[in-house]
Amino acid sequence: xRKIKTTKGGVTAAKGFLAGAVFAGIKASNKxxxxxxxxxxxxxxxxxxxxxxxxxxxxPVRVSKAHLKAKLARGxxxxxxxxxxxxxxxGIAAAKALAAGTAEVLGCATSQILVCSTGRIGVxxxxxxxxxxxxxxxxxxxxxxxxxxxxxxxxxxSFAKEYAVExxxxxxxxxxxxxxxxxGMINPNMATMLCVVTTDAKIxxxxxxxxxxxxxxxxxxxxxxxxxMSTNDTVLAMANGAAGGASIKSGTTxxxxxxxxxxxxxxxxxxxxxxxxxxxxxFVTVQVRGASSLQAARKVAEAIANSTLVKCAWAGNDxxxxxxxxxxxxxxxxxxxxxxxxxYDGVIAVRGGTAAPTPxxxxxxxxxxxxxxxxxxLHQGKAFYTVxxxxxTEKYVELNLSE
Amino acid sequence: xRKIKTTKGGVTAAKGFLAGAVFAGIKASNKxxxxxxxxxxxxxxxxxxxxxxxxxxxxPVRVSKAHLKAKLARGxxxxxxxxxxxxxxxGIAAAKALAAGTAEVLGCATSQILVCSTGRIGVxxxxxxxxxxxxxxxxxxxxxxxxxxxxxxxxxxSFAKEYAVExxxxxxxxxxxxxxxxxGMINPNMATMLCVVTTDAKIxxxxxxxxxxxxxxxxxxxxxxxxxMSTNDTVLAMANGAAGGASIKSGTTxxxxxxxxxxxxxxxxxxxxxxxxxxxxxFVTVQVRGASSLQAARKVAEAIANSTLVKCAWAGNDxxxxxxxxxxxxxxxxxxxxxxxxxYDGVIAVRGGTAAPTPxxxxxxxxxxxxxxxxxxLHQGKAFYTVxxxxxTEKYVELNLSE
Numbered sequence: 001x002r003k004i005k006t007t008k009g010g011v012t013a014a015k016g017f018l019a020g021a022v023f024a025g026i027k028a029s030n031k032x033x034x035x036x037x038x039x040x041x042x043x044x045x046x047x048x049x050x051x052x053x054x055x056x057x058x059x060p061v062r063v064s065k066a067h068l069k070a071k072l073a074r075g076x077x078x079x080x081x082x083x084x085x086x087x088x089x090x091g092i093a094a095a096k097a098l099a100a101g102t103a104e105v106l107g108c109a110t111s112q113i114l115v116c117s118t119g120r121i122g123v124x125x126x127x128x129x130x131x132x133x134x135x136x137x138x139x140x141x142x143x144x145x146x147x148x149x150x151x152x153x154x155x156x157x158s159f160a161k162e163y164a165v166e167x168x169x170x171x172x173x174x175x176x177x178x179x180x181x182x183x184g185m186i187n188p189n190m191a192t193m194l195c196v197v198t199t200d201a202k203i204x205x206x207x208x209x210x211x212x213x214x215x216x217x218x219x220x221x222x223x224x225x226x227x228x229m230s231t232n233d234t235v236l237a238m239a240n241g242a243a244g245g246a247s248i249k250s251g252t253t254x255x256x257x258x259x260x261x262x263x264x265x266x267x268x269x270x271x272x273x274x275x276x277x278x279x280x281x282x283f284v285t286v287q288v289r290g291a292s293s294l295q296a297a298r299k300v301a302e303a304i305a306n307s308t309l310v311k312c313a314w315a316g317n318d319x320x321x322x323x324x325x326x327x328x329x330x331x332x333x334x335x336x337x338x339x340x341x342x343x344y345d346g347v348i349a350v351r352g353g354t355a356a357p358t359p360x361x362x363x364x365x366x367x368x369x370x371x372x373x374x375x376x377x378l379h380q381g382k383a384f385y386t387v388x389x390x391x392x393t394e395k396y397v398e399l400n401l402s403e
Numbered sequence: 404x405r406k407i408k409t410t411k412g413g414v415t416a417a418k419g420f421l422a423g424a425v426f427a428g429i430k431a432s433n434k435x436x437x438x439x440x441x442x443x444x445x446x447x448x449x450x451x452x453x454x455x456x457x458x459x460x461x462x463p464v465r466v467s468k469a470h471l472k473a474k475l476a477r478g479x480x481x482x483x484x485x486x487x488x489x490x491x492x493x494g495i496a497a498a499k500a501l502a503a504g505t506a507e508v509l510g511c512a513t514s515q516i517l518v519c520s521t522g523r524i525g526v527x528x529x530x531x532x533x534x535x536x537x538x539x540x541x542x543x544x545x546x547x548x549x550x551x552x553x554x555x556x557x558x559x560x561s562f563a564k565e566y567a568v569e570x571x572x573x574x575x576x577x578x579x580x581x582x583x584x585x586x587g588m589i590n591p592n593m594a595t596m597l598c599v600v601t602t603d604a605k606i607x608x609x610x611x612x613x614x615x616x617x618x619x620x621x622x623x624x625x626x627x628x629x630x631x632m633s634t635n636d637t638v639l640a641m642a643n644g645a646a647g648g649a650s651i652k653s654g655t656t657x658x659x660x661x662x663x664x665x666x667x668x669x670x671x672x673x674x675x676x677x678x679x680x681x682x683x684x685x686f687v688t689v690q691v692r693g694a695s696s697l698q699a700a701r702k703v704a705e706a707i708a709n710s711t712l713v714k715c716a717w718a719g720n721d722x723x724x725x726x727x728x729x730x731x732x733x734x735x736x737x738x739x740x741x742x743x744x745x746x747y748d749g750v751i752a753v754r755g756g757t758a759a760p761t762p763x764x765x766x767x768x769x770x771x772x773x774x775x776x777x778x779x780x781l782h783q784g785k786a787f788y789t790v791x792x793x794x795x796t797e798k799y800v801e802l803n804l805s806e
Contacts, residue, residue, distance in 0.1 A: 056732030316804025
C-alpha cells in the first residue's frame with residue numbers, strides 16, 4: 001500500500017497551521033476580491049526558502065531572505081495586486097513595516113514573519129492601507145482557511161492552486177500541503193511564481209532547507225512558459241512538528257518519505273501553474289536524454305522549451321522536428337546532429353539527425369492532444385533532464401500586449 | 404565630401420560580376436518563380452565566409468566551408484525552397500554535385516564554387532532537376548542580373564534586399580555591393596539568413612576574411628527577430644580586383660574606407676532583414692551602455708531583445724520598463740538594479756532602478772512609432788553593445804503555427 005495519500009486543505013492540511021485572507025484594496029481595479037493572505041503556525045516553526053536568482057529582486061524577497069536567518073518563523077504574509085519590486089528603499093521599508101505589523105498581531109518577533117508580493121512592478125506598495133487590515137486578517141485565521149488564502153494570491157490565475165498529502169511514516173503520520181500562484185502568464189505585468197508549503201512533520205531547519213532546495217530544483221525550476229524569470233519568485237516552507245512524531249533525520253525511511261511527499265506537492269503545484277498559463281493550449285514535457293552531462297541535458301531541454309518557433313509549431317499541431325533540432329544545435333552544447341533521435345510521445349520523428357520514415361499523419365496525431373511529450377536522445381552519454389512547458393499561442397501575445 | 408556613395412546593382416554593382424536566376428521547381432508550391440541563382444566573377448576572385456555557429460549545420464554550409472580553403476573562387480550558387488539541412492550524407496553529396504555542375508558550366512574547379520540553400524529542412528534536395536537547369540542559369544548571367552538573383556533567394560521575404568556603394572579611395576575607386584534574404588521570420592520552416600557581397604577592390608583573402616568577420620559581428624550578428632539561429636546562416640564575400648586599383652593593405656586609408664563600405668552594405672542589408680520580419684510591426688534598437696565588459700553589455704542587450712514579454716509589450720505600445728529590467732536581471736550578468744537607468748528614445752523611464760517621474764503618456768508616445776530606441780545604462784563601466792530587433796505580434800505566431 002502506498003504510504004503517501006492526497007488529502008485536502010492546502011496550507012492548512014498540516015496540523016497547527018491557520019490561514020485567512022482579507023480585502024485591502026491594493027490595486028484599484030481589483031474590486032472586492034481578497035488580496036492579502038496570512039499563513040501562520042500556532043507554534044513557532046522552522047522555515048526555509050528558495051528565491052528568484054534574478055539580479056533584480058523585489059523588496060519582499062530581500063526582506064524574507066534576511067528574516068530566514070532567524071531560527072524560527074511564525075507566519076507568511078502575502079499580497080497580490082502589487083509586486084513591491086523596483087521600488088527602492090521605500091519598498092524595503094514597506095515590506096519591513098508589514099512584517100512588523102504582522103508580528104504584532106501574531107505576538108512574535110518581526111524576524112519571524114516572511115513576506116511575499118505579486119502584481120505590478122515599480123508602483124509603491126500601499127503599506128499603511130494594508131497595515132490597517134492586519135487585525136482583521138489575524139481574526140480571519142482558521143484551520144480551514146487554506147483555500148481562502150490560495151484564492152487571495154491569484155493574479156491572472158484562473159483557479160486556486162492547492163495540493164496536500166498525508167504520509168504514514170515509521171516515525172509517525174505527518175502532512176505536507178501547499179498553495180501556489182501562477183508563473184509565466186504575466187498579466188498583470190509580471191510572471192511571479194509564489195508558493196508556500198507547510199508541514200507538521202518535525203524536522204531541523206537545515207534538513208528542511210535542503211529538502212526544499214532539492215524539491216524546487218526538480219519541480220518549480222523545471223517549468224517554463226516564456227523563459228522570463230520574475231523578480232519575485234519565492235518558495236517558502238514552514239515545519240512546526242505539530243504531528244507529534246519523531247524528528248526526521250537524514251538517511252532514514254522517514255526522510256525519504258518526506259522528500260517524496262514534498263516533491264509530490266511541489267510537482268503538482270508546478271504542473272497546475274503550467275496548465276493555467278494564459279493563452280496556453282498545450283502542456284508539453286520535454287525530456288533530453290543521452291547527454292554527456294546533466295548541465296548539457298538541461299541546456300538542450302531549456303533551449304527547446306523556450307524556442308519561440310518550437311512553441312508556435314506546437315500550437316499549430318505541427319510536428320516540426322527541424323525547429324527542435326535547430327534549437328538543440330544553437331544552445332551551446334556540442335551535440336552531434338548525426339546521432340540525434342527525436343520522438344513525439346514515443347513516435348520516432350528523427351533518427352540519426354534526419355527524418356525517420358514515420359508517416360507525417362502519425363506525427364501530427366502525436367502533437368495534436370493538449371498534453372504530449374517530446375524526447376530528444378543525444379546518444380552522447382547517460383545524463384537526462386526534463387522540463388515542463390507549453391505552446392505559444394496568439395492569445396498569449398494578445399494577453400501580453402500591455403498590462 | 405563623403406567618399407562613400409550609394410549606387411545601384413546589388414551584387415552586380417562591382418565590375419566583373421555577373422548574376423542571374425532560373426526556375427528549377429525545387430518546391431512544388433513555388434509555381435514559376437525563380438528559385439535558383441548564380442553570382443559569378445568573370446575572373447577568379449578571393450572569397451571569404453562567415454557561417455552559422457549552430458552545431459546542426461546544413462550540407463551547403465559544410466561544403467562551402469571546405470571549398471573556401473581553396474585560394475580562389477568563381478561563383479556562388481544559391482537556391483530557395485529547400486534548405487538541404489538534416490539530410491545526412493545524401494545532402495552533402497547533392498551539394499557537392501551542384502558545385503561540380505556549376506564549375507563545369509563556368510569552366511573552373513569544383514572547389515571554386517560556393518553553395519547556399521534556404522527553405523524546408525529535412526527534405527532531400529532535388530539535385531538532378533537543379534543540375535539540369537545549370538546551363539540555362541549560366542546563359543542567364545548578366546552584369547545587370549543582381550536584382551534577378553536577389554529575388555530568386557527570397558522565401559518569406561516581401562521585397563528583394565540589395566545595397567551597394569561606390570568608394571573614392573586614394574588608391575582608386577571601387578565598389579561593394581550585396582544581396583540578402585531574411586531571417587527570423589521562418590516561413591517556410593526555417594529562418595535562414597543568406598548574404599552575398601561582391602567587390603571589385605583588390606584585397607588579399609586574409610584581409611577580406613578579417614573585414615567580413617568584423618562587419619558581420621557588427622551587423623548580421625546584432626539582429627534578432629526571435630532568438631532562433633538557423634542551420635544555414637551564411638555570409639559570403641568575393642573580391643575580384645576588377646576595379647584596377649592598388650591592393651588594399653591593412654592600416655591604410657583605403658583599408659579604412661573598405662571596412663566602412665563593407666560595414667555600410669552589411670548594416671543596410673541587416674536592417675532590411677529586420678524590417679521585413681513576418682508579422683513585425685516595429686524596428687527597435689536596443690543599446691546597453693555603462694557595462695563592465697563588452698560581453699556583459701551583449702548579454703543584457705540580447706536578453707532584452709529576445710524576451711517574449713518585452714517584445715509583446717512593444718507590440719502593444721506599452722512602455723513596460725519592468726519587463727526590461729527583469730530581463731536584464733535574469734541574463735546572468737551581475738547588474739546592480741539600484742544603478743540602472745532606462746530610456747525610451749531619450750525619454751527617461753527608470754532612474755536608479757525605480758520609476759522616473761516621467762508622465763506615462765510621454766513614455767507611451769515614445770514607444771508608439773514603428774521605429775524607436777531603448778537605452779539601458781548599467782553605470783558599471785564603459786562597455787556598450789547595440790542589437791537591432793522587433794516586437795512580437797499575434798501575426799508572428801499565426802504565421803508560424805505551421806510550415
